[in-house]
Amino acid sequence: MTTLNVSHLILKSYPETAPWDLTPTSILASSNIASLSIQYALPERLKCAALAQAQRTGLNPFHCKYWNNPYVLDDESVRCTPPNPIMEFENPLPPANPSPPSAIILGEVIHTNPATGCIICTCRVQGQIETRVLKLFTGKEAQQRFRAEVAAYVRLSRMADSDSVGAVPQYHGWVEIEHHLLQSMVNLPGSSQSLRVSVDAHGMRGARGILMEDLTRGKTLSIDNIDANTARTALKSLHVVHRVHVLHGRLTRHNVLVLPSEQRIVWLGFSHAVCWPHEDETEVTRRLLLAELAEGWDLVYTRLLADSLIGFKADENQSLIDTKMLSAAYSRITPIESAARPRPVSISIQDEIVTLLLSYPEVDIFSWSPPVYNLIPKPRLDHQYDGQDFLDALKATLWEKNHLDQWHGACPLVRGWSQLACEIKAFEEYTPPRSIPQLSSDTTIEFLAHVFPRGNHPLIRVRIGTEERVLKIFSKEKREGYDDDMDAKERFEAELDAYAHLVHYGASASGAVPHCYGWIELSPAHVYDAIKLIKKTRERGFEPDEEPLWVSPIFDDGTLSRALVLECLPDSEAISLKNTTHEIAELAMRALGHVHQAYVLHGDLTNLDNIRVVPGDGPLRVIILDFDHSHTHRGGGLNRLRLLSELRHMWATFFETIIPQQRIFCQRDHPHEGASMVGVSGH
Numbered sequence: 001m002t003t004l005n006v007s008h009l010i011l012k013s014y015p016e017t018a019p020w021d022l023t024p025t026s027i028l029a030s031s032n033i034a035s036l037s038i039q040y041a042l043p044e045r046l047k048c049a050a051l052a053q054a055q056r057t058g059l060n061p062f063h064c065k066y067w068n069n070p071y072v073l074d075d076e077s078v079r080c081t082p083p084n085p086i087m088e089f090e091n092p093l094p095p096a097n098p099s100p101p102s103a104i105i106l107g108e109v110i111h112t113n114p115a116t117g118c119i120i121c122t123c124r125v126q127g128q129i130e131t132r133v134l135k136l137f138t139g140k141e142a143q144q145r146f147r148a149e150v151a152a153y154v155r156l157s158r159m160a161d162s163d164s165v166g167a168v169p170q171y172h173g174w175v176e177i178e179h180h181l182l183q184s185m186v187n188l189p190g191s192s193q194s195l196r197v198s199v200d201a202h203g204m205r206g207a208r209g210i211l212m213e214d215l216t217r218g219k220t221l222s223i224d225n226i227d228a229n230t231a232r233t234a235l236k237s238l239h240v241v242h243r244v245h246v247l248h249g250r251l252t253r254h255n256v257l258v259l260p261s262e263q264r265i266v267w268l269g270f271s272h273a274v275c276w277p278h279e280d281e282t283e284v285t286r287r288l289l290l291a292e293l294a295e296g297w298d299l300v301y302t303r304l305l306a307d308s309l310i311g312f313k314a315d316e317n318q319s320l321i322d323t324k325m326l327s328a329a330y331s332r333i334t335p336i337e338s339a340a341r342p343r344p345v346s347i348s349i350q351d352e353i354v355t356l357l358l359s360y361p362e363v364d365i366f367s368w369s370p371p372v373y374n375l376i377p378k379p380r381l382d383h384q385y386d387g388q389d390f391l392d393a394l395k396a397t398l399w400e401k402n403h404l405d406q407w408h409g410a411c412p413l414v415r416g417w418s419q420l421a422c423e424i425k426a427f428e429e430y431t432p433p434r435s436i437p438q439l440s441s442d443t444t445i446e447f448l449a450h451v452f453p454r455g456n457h458p459l460i461r462v463r464i465g466t467e468e469r470v471l472k473i474f475s476k477e478k479r480e481g482y483d484d485d486m487d488a489k490e491r492f493e494a495e496l497d498a499y500a501h502l503v504h505y506g507a508s509a510s511g512a513v514p515h516c517y518g519w520i521e522l523s524p525a526h527v528y529d530a531i532k533l534i535k536k537t538r539e540r541g542f543e544p545d546e547e548p549l550w551v552s553p554i555f556d557d558g559t560l561s562r563a564l565v566l567e568c569l570p571d572s573e574a575i576s577l578k579n580t581t582h583e584i585a586e587l588a589m590r591a592l593g594h595v596h597q598a599y600v601l602h603g604d605l606t607n608l609d610n611i612r613v614v615p616g617d618g619p620l621r622v623i624i625l626d627f628d629h630s631h632t633h634r635g636g637g638l639n640r641l642r643l644l645s646e647l648r649h650m651w652a653t654f655f656e657t658i659i660p661q662q663r664i665f666c667q668r669d670h671p672h673e674g675a676s677m678v679g680v681s682g683h
Helices: 006-014 044-057 140-157 177-187 193-205 227-245 286-308 348-360 386-399 417-422 486-503 523-540 581-597 640-664
Strands: 106-112 118-125 131-138 171-177 207-213 255-261 264-268 446-451 458-465 465-475 518-523 562-567 611-614 621-624
Touching: 006 286, 044 286, 044 386, 106 131, 106 177, 106 193, 118 207, 131 140, 131 171, 131 193, 140 171, 140 207, 140 227, 177 193, 227 264, 227 286, 386 640, 446 523, 465 486, 486 518, 486 562, 581 611, 581 621, 581 640
Parallel strands: none
Antiparallel strands: 106 118, 118 131, 131 207, 171 207, 255 264, 446 458, 458 465, 465 562, 518 562, 611 621
């Protein structure tokens, strides 16, 4: 679960302070990796179908389980400076290990790479009991990698606090290996043809080697030994590297060793490392270090932990999946009245979150620059690689769980903000609006049609003068079995007050809600005409649970029934799997933002009939209606957390439910069998 992406705040204190040590950790769950203990389990049929699809396409469809990388910098305009040096480091190469080369007794060859000139073997140093690992760099081209690795280990060896022990191999210096000792390696156990190639090419010049702790008992990080705890520890170990301003430079699973009995996750392979200050004046900035932490997240969470869910062993030669290639270009809606404004500058994580709380709903958070991370997710493209077997398996388990609910990452508006309730101030700019005007009961009304007969209040299309309108009628009639703690008159007063706010604060003018033209007490003639239309509807037949309601001339207290006079939107359509798009989802989110800016909590957005798409020749319009369950701030009791919670619910409706289910039920065009990742970056 995430809040805002606060990577720009993490950047200010990284690497001196780990993101998971920032406060409040209970709210900053995205960066507090100690809380990331979620271990997903998939039904066997779905797991097998996902694995078959991943093997066919090269793309694990469940990478989305861990897409929510909290360290991706959400503000590209941030300027950063190199971290302040923790200590004075020696720039020149340190002197060689005092042990003479003859004191090195070679053991077994572990690894040889002729392309890089690297040879790794076990060895012993005379006079010492422990076995060491000797990493040799042969050839002129390998010397730059040798210098980089020595510089990194010298830095790392100077970290003595208990939190840093075990994150990297212990460093025991470096040595010069003469050519005759190098040539003798071809007779060692584990030698191979590739070793002979390296020795033949470089053996006459000798080599330089690094003596390190023997970690041959460890296992390379893989989908077979990763779990949530291993992933967390790997990131913590990477932070240890960053604390001494070392940029690893080559984050692959082969550079990570798992030693479960010692509870160690060890990073090695620093031949591409960069330290600051660097001999060629390369700067290691906070931004580069945080970017590498984000890369580490992608490796252990998005890639390996997700692949372990289905047992997918990806091609070792492919790079991390470029998720940018799997999202569509999307032109965001930018209403003229919502000009981009800088996001408030915050000095702490709590300040950032409280600033958002204290600015909503008065400030349109959709217009902040940079935008709130993932508030409007980008459309995804990876659905086009789904096979029918995978989709069938998803459908078979949908009744129990939607396994694609995190397809678009996590919502930035979290329930955890309730812990900051003590910080929330009142709506200082709130002014109670004037009431909606009342029309005369003598108003001539032509009743045209009964619309939406299954609603809890009769809706009648009428003509008043030359304009068509809709009457939303409130009377004491209610559907059998309908349990409500408010009677019809109270519902009418709630909706009337909501429209007073929506008109006064501009939500109506923005098009986010139907326009309200007033209200009227129904005369007996009005009631009679309404009943005639309802009777015709009932005579045509109806579903048992959709019986059209009659209209009573009075409320329970004996006063005349009333109706709201609303804008007529005859072709509006409730959102559904068939008509929802990312544009519609964003317009709906923005419409709710306008409602909240009017200090109105809708209260019934679980009913998707209340979010509707209005077709027309102009710009696409999405409206929110039916405010008889709403609450306003007229009498107090409304607060910012309740409004943000409702906005979060709408986010989940679209991006955790409707749009993922469109993928499951093939509501989006894509080829089925034979789809592959050809042409996608990294595959």
